[in-house]
Amino acid sequence: xxxxxxxxxxxxxxxxxxxxxxxxxxxxxxxxxxxxxxxxxxxxxxxxxxxxxxxxxxxxxxxxxxxxxxxxxxxxxxxxxxxxxxxxxxxxxxxxxxxxxxxxxxxxxxxxxxxxxxxxxxxxxxxxxxxxxxxxxxxxxxxxxxxxxxxxxxxxxxxxxxxxxxxxxxxxxxxxxxxxxxxxxxxxxxxxxxxxxxxxxxxxxxxxxxxxxxxxxxxxxxxxxxxxxxxxxxxxxxxxxxxxxxxxxxxxxxxxxxxxxxxxxxxxxxxxxxxxxxxxxxxxxxxxxxxxxxxxxxxxxxxxxxxxxxxxxxxxxxxxxxxxxxxxxxxxxxxxxxxxxxxxxxxxxxxxxxxxxxxxxxxxxxxxxxxxxxxxxxxxxxxxxxxxxxxxxxxxx
Amino acid sequence: xxxxxxxxxxxxxxxxxxxxxxxxxxxxxxxxxxxxxxxxxxxxxxxxxxxxxxxxxxxxxxxxxxxxxxxxxxxxxxxxxxxxxxxxxxxxxxxxxxxxxxxxxxxxxxxxxxxxxxxxxxxxxxxxxxxxxxxxxxxxxxxxxxxxxxxxxxxxxxxxxxxxxxxxxxxxxxxxxxxxxxxxxxxxxxxxxxxxxxxxxxxxxxxxxxxxxxxxxxxxxxxxxxxxxxxxxxxxxxxxxxxxxxxxxxxxxxxxxxxxxxxxxxxxxxxxxxxxxxxxxxxxxxxxxxxxxxxxxxxxxxxxxxxxxxx
Numbered sequence: 001x002x003x004x005x006x007x008x009x010x011x012x013x014x015x016x017x018x019x020x021x022x023x024x025x026x027x028x029x030x031x032x033x034x035x036x037x038x039x040x041x042x043x044x045x046x047x048x049x050x051x052x053x054x055x056x057x058x059x060x061x062x063x064x065x066x067x068x069x070x071x072x073x074x075x076x077x078x079x080x081x082x083x084x085x086x087x088x089x090x091x092x093x094x095x096x097x098x099x100x101x102x103x104x105x106x107x108x109x110x111x112x113x114x115x116x117x118x119x120x121x122x123x124x125x126x127x128x129x130x131x132x133x134x135x136x137x138x139x140x141x142x143x144x145x146x147x148x149x150x151x152x153x154x155x156x157x158x159x160x161x162x163x164x165x166x167x168x169x170x171x172x173x174x175x176x177x178x179x180x181x182x183x184x185x186x187x188x189x190x191x192x193x194x195x196x197x198x199x200x201x202x203x204x205x206x207x208x209x210x211x212x213x214x215x216x217x218x219x220x221x222x223x224x225x226x227x228x229x230x231x232x233x234x235x236x237x238x239x240x241x242x243x244x245x246x247x248x249x250x251x252x253x254x255x256x257x258x259x260x261x262x263x264x265x266x267x268x269x270x271x272x273x274x275x276x277x278x279x280x281x282x283x284x285x286x287x288x289x290x291x292x293x294x295x296x297x298x299x300x301x302x303x304x305x306x307x308x309x310x311x312x313x314x315x316x317x318x319x320x321x322x323x324x325x326x327x328x329x330x331x332x333x334x335x336x337x338x339x340x341x342x343x344x345x346x347x348x349x350x351x352x353x354x355x356x357x358x359x360x361x362x363x364x365x366x367x368x369x370x371x372x373x374x375x376x377x378x379x380x381x382x383x384x385x386x387x388x389x390x391x392x393x394x395x396x397x
Numbered sequence: 398x399x400x401x402x403x404x405x406x407x408x409x410x411x412x413x414x415x416x417x418x419x420x421x422x423x424x425x426x427x428x429x430x431x432x433x434x435x436x437x438x439x440x441x442x443x444x445x446x447x448x449x450x451x452x453x454x455x456x457x458x459x460x461x462x463x464x465x466x467x468x469x470x471x472x473x474x475x476x477x478x479x480x481x482x483x484x485x486x487x488x489x490x491x492x493x494x495x496x497x498x499x500x501x502x503x504x505x506x507x508x509x510x511x512x513x514x515x516x517x518x519x520x521x522x523x524x525x526x527x528x529x530x531x532x533x534x535x536x537x538x539x540x541x542x543x544x545x546x547x548x549x550x551x552x553x554x555x556x557x558x559x560x561x562x563x564x565x566x567x568x569x570x571x572x573x574x575x576x577x578x579x580x581x582x583x584x585x586x587x588x589x590x591x592x593x594x595x596x597x598x599x600x601x602x603x604x605x606x607x608x609x610x611x612x613x614x615x616x617x618x619x620x621x622x623x624x625x626x627x628x629x630x631x632x633x634x635x636x637x638x639x640x641x642x643x644x645x646x647x648x649x650x651x652x653x654x655x656x657x658x659x660x661x662x663x664x665x666x667x668x669x670x671x672x673x674x675x676x677x678x679x680x681x682x683x684x685x686x687x688x689x690x691x692x693x694x695x696x697x698x699x700x701x702x703x704x705x706x707x708x
Contacts, residue, residue, distance in 0.1 A: 027489035030482055056485035061521035065478035068471065068518065072446065072482025075469055078489045080482075098472055204444045204467040204483065205492070205500070212462040214470035221459055 002193075004251055006184035013176030016144040016183045017083060017109040017169070018043035020151030022053050023191040024107075026081040030058035030069035034088040035121050036177040037111045041083060063088035067095035067106075074104035075213060077203035079155065082106065085173065086113035086127045093131065099166045100135025100229065102214050103201055105158035106166040107151060108136075112275065112326075113173040114361040122362020123173040125275060125327035129303070129335045135229055137167035137236055138304040140274040144181045146301075147171045149253055152186070156195050156243045162235045164201045172276035173362065186251055194250055233305045240302055258307035260299040261314060263289065267296030269377045270314065273324035274300045274336060277358070277365050281324065284370030293374050300336060308343045315340075316349035322377045324370075326359045333390045352380055355390045363394050409596050411437040420463035422455040425628030427592045427618030427635060428534045429455050432464075432505060434595050435532060438602035441466045443501040444487075446480050448515060449473040450507035451541045451620075452534075474514045476504040477522030480529040488528075495528040495609060502529035508549035509539045512575045516548075523582040523611050530605045530612045533575060535644075536620035544623040548573035551643075552689045553681040555625070561680025571692050576615045580649050585610045588648040591617040593635035597646060597657060604648075617644045625676025637671040642697040647704070654704040668693055 011019065017040045021029070031041040047053040056073070060066045063084050074080040084092060089110050099106050114124035128138060139154055141147040147169060154167035171177055186194070202211060217225055241256050248254025262282050264270050271281045278299040288295045298314055298321075300307065315321065325334025332338055337355035344350060356373050359365035373393065380386055400412050415436035422429035428451055436443065443466045447453055453470060457463045471479045484494055484502045493499040504522075506515055511533040519531060538556050539545040546556040551572045555561045559568040579587050586608040590598040598616065605612035617638055619631040626634055638644040639658065642665035647656045668690045672678040681689070 028482065028485045030478075030485065054489075056489040058481055058485050058525065060478060060481070060525075061517060064474060065481075065518050065521055068475035068478035069482030069485065071471070071475075072469065072479035072484075073486030073489070074482075076444075076483055076486030076490065078486035080486070094472055095475065102469075204469055205487070205490075207442050207467065207500075210441060210462070210465060210467040212456065212459075212464065212468040212470065215456065215460075215462065215468075216453055216458040216470075218458055 002189055004190055005187065007187060008182055008184055010180050011144060011183050012039065012178050012180050013144045013147045013171045014039040014111070014178065015043055016148040017151055017171065018047070019185055020148045021081045022047050023186065023188060024081070024152055024155050024195055025079065026055060027078040028056045028058065028070070028073035028080045029082060030060050030066050030073065031082045032060050032063045032066045032084070032088060034063070034085050036113060036173045037083045037085045037088070037109070040109060063091040064095060067092040067099060070106045071095060071099050071102065071104055074106050075102065075204050077198065077200040077205060079198045080106045081108070083109040085111040086115050089127050089131060090115065093134065096131055096134035096136055098214070103164040103232070104166060105155070105164055107154045107158055107169065108166070109147070109151065109169045109171060111171055111173050111177045120361040121173060123175050123276070123326065124360050124362065128168060128170045129327050131168070132304060132335070135165060135233065136304060137165055137302065138170060139167065139302055140170045140300065141176065142276055142278050142299060144176055144183045145253070147176060148183050148185060149247065149255065152191060152195060153243050153247055153255060157236060157239050159198050160239045161201055163232050163239050165229070165232055165236065170275065175276045190250065194246070236305050237307070255301065257310065258302040259310040259314060260301055262297040262299070264296030264298060264314065264318065266294060267318055268294040268381060269320045269322060269374060270296045270298050270318045271322050271324055271370060271373065272298040272300065272336065272340065273326070274303060275326065277324060277326055280365055280367060281370055284367040287367060288371060288374050293378070295374055306339060306343065311340060311343050312347055312349050315344050315351050318351050320352040320377055320381050322373050323353065323355045324358050324373070325355055326365070328357055328360065352386050354380060354386055356393045357390065358393050369393065410434070410599060413437055413440060415441050415465035417463045417465065420455050420457065422451070423622050425619070425621040425631040426455070427620060427631050428452060428536060430592045431534050431616045431618050434598055435503060435505065435602060436464065436466060438599045439501040439503065439606065443503055444469065444483055445503045445505055446471055446476055446483065448476045448506050448510040449541070450510050452505060452507070454541065473510050475518055476506040476510060476515050477518030477520070477531065480504040480531065481522050481525060481527045484527045484529050495606060497606065501606060504529065504531040506531070506533055507540070508533060508535045508537060509547040512548035512573045520582065523579060523584050523613070526610050528609060530614070532614045532616055534616045534618040536618050536623060537572070538623050540620045540623045549575065552692060553678055553685045555677045555680055565680065567680055567685070579613045583652070584613065586612040586650055589615045589617070589644065589646055591635045591639050591644060591646060592619070593632045593639065594646065594659065601648065623677070626674055630674055634671065634674050637666070637674065641666045641668050641671045641693065643668060643671050643693050645697060645700055647700060652707060654700070654707050656700060656704045665697060
């Protein structure tokens with residue numbers, strides 16, 4: 001194994017995604033432009049134009065077709081990448097089921113963006129969380145480094161034969177997609193060692209033993225297909241931890257935890273959330289610690305499969321969890337909050353849990369906001385019960 | 398069963414079979430014949446993509462497959478996009494695509510999946526210039542869903558959502574000219590074909606195979622169930638559609654039109670010859686038939702002019 005000397009580049013989250021796709025040696029990219037994803041596919045086109053990459057590039061006429069073309073390409077055994085955001089992801093929805101149902105390890109970057117109307121191009125997680133039941137793995141990146149690392153790991157996990165499911169790497173609109181930061185990139189030969197060429201579960205190119213994929217299944221068979229997919233998703237947890245650990249050993253950034261915990265050991269209150277807002281939360285935790293608050297952070301990296309076991313381990317040690325949800329499920333509550341409570345219901349870990357709806361449509365979420373949440377949670381802890389379960393924190397009254 | 402060489406020599410169609418008996422099509426199904434011819438023409442080095450349509454069922458429910466060729470079932474709207482992706486995936490891995498020794502990438506979709514929900518993906522496929530063949534088998538309605546009208550349903554036809562009745566509620570729009578929409582993309586090769594003329598169809602499939610870039614064939618494929626016609630009349634109906642010029646056979650090749658009618662000098666028969674064989678047209682009044690005849694005449698004249706000017 002060659003020695004790892006990172007190549008440091010100052011790049012946007014989108015460029016980090018494009019470089020990761022390049023280094024993963026993707027063979028087919030089919031994509032449609034949508035803000036704020038566009039510079040990912042533009043950068044990939046540039047790689048091709050400059051002779052830096054040998055990629056079949058399919059500039060499709062819609063996101064529905066983008067995913068359909070990815071599916072066709074992936075079914076031939078190629079390594080396939082695409083990217084989208086918000087409305088585009090919503091338009092893809094039908095095909096997301098088709099990709100996972102056909103067990104195709106396509107990797108897609110989604111730039112989290114609020115859904116219209118009213119029109120918005122800014123950050124919110126509702127677009128990707130609306131796809132939670134499509135059978136895709138979901139990794140939420142906190143920063144540009146995690147976008148880059150996430151894409152490389154996503155391919156390795158998705159293509160593992162124990163899994164063979166598509167994976168989504170999710171970055172925040174503008175906060176990551178268009179903000180430049182130092183990213184440590186991995187030399188090509190080391191990426192190649194970490195991520196060898198795809199060895200597909202099946203392909204359409206075995207002409208002597210032709211197969212049919214996606215055929216009609218009667219009620220006698222359909223159920224078992226879904227069970228097998230469910231088990232693949234369950235097995236993905238083990239694969240994610242293995243791959244995350246290997247990534248750490250090779251490149252020094254350990255991703256073996258599906259929930260990254262930060263200063264939670266003696267914490268009374270833990271802020272839990274996903275994506276870029278967790279950077280702000282970690283910053284706030286350091287400040288609040290100096291102010292005497294016993295607080296920590298728990299960043300959910302992989303939302304699908306959901307890290308139930310890790311959540312339980314965390315919840316049994318912590319008296320109160322404040323979930324910060326940059327998303328909302330109408331008629332219910334924040335989605336991470338909802339899922340987390342559900343996991344803990346039948347366990348003996350029952351911290352006080354409160355849901356803070358923050359930053360929808362790109363509304364700023366700052367260290368001061370975390371401080372206010374800490375104060376509110378402190379009161380809740382003193383009372384020993386949750387009165388108002390869901391708080392729309394930023395609301396203009 | 399092995400066919401003796403002496404007989405093989407006299408066959409006008411390839412003897413090879415890659416579409417097996419035991420499929421689940423209705424009796425007299427034009428589409429299943431069409432699919433059989435496609436695989437006769439291209440052999441097993443063919444990747445077929447089928448969206449939601451009758452052929453989803455005809456090809457067999459899991460774990461069965463009546464095609465002796467790799468088959469990918471996909472969502473209704475996506476045939477054009479999936480074959481684009483398959484072609485890209487093959488090329489990315491160094492396969493030769495199209496041509497006599499290349500892999501044939503075939504989209505096999507019904508009229509609903511082509512003229513309606515799949516039109517956008519078809520357009521994208523055509524304009525991007527992928528090396529694949531798209532075949533629209535045209536049975537003029539959503540047959541797999543239970544005979545609802547599609548953009549390809551002709552004027553005056555009964556379907557379950559344009560039923561004939563006291564208030565004479567029938568399809569009021571003329572058949573969408575998908576082939577014209579396709580030709581507007583200026584692709585290298587497009588053609589119409591009919592299951593009643595298999596030699597012509599296979600010749601066109603072979604031509605599509607040899608022509609680089611996207612090819613499109615609109616295949617007329619009767620549906621006895623949906624057309625309320627006797628199951629042993631499908632070929633006769635398909636032949637009559639051509640002979641009345643309701644569905645004329647022609648090719649478009651690099652900007653040139655060529656009509657290939659079986660009897661080029663004969664004037665088309667009246668449309669009634671086509672209509673009377675099918676129950677779906679029984680609600681049509683005399684005026685309705687005149688309206689349809691007018692449309693057929695107009696389209697036929699247009700095609701003749703095109704062949705004359707751009708032949």
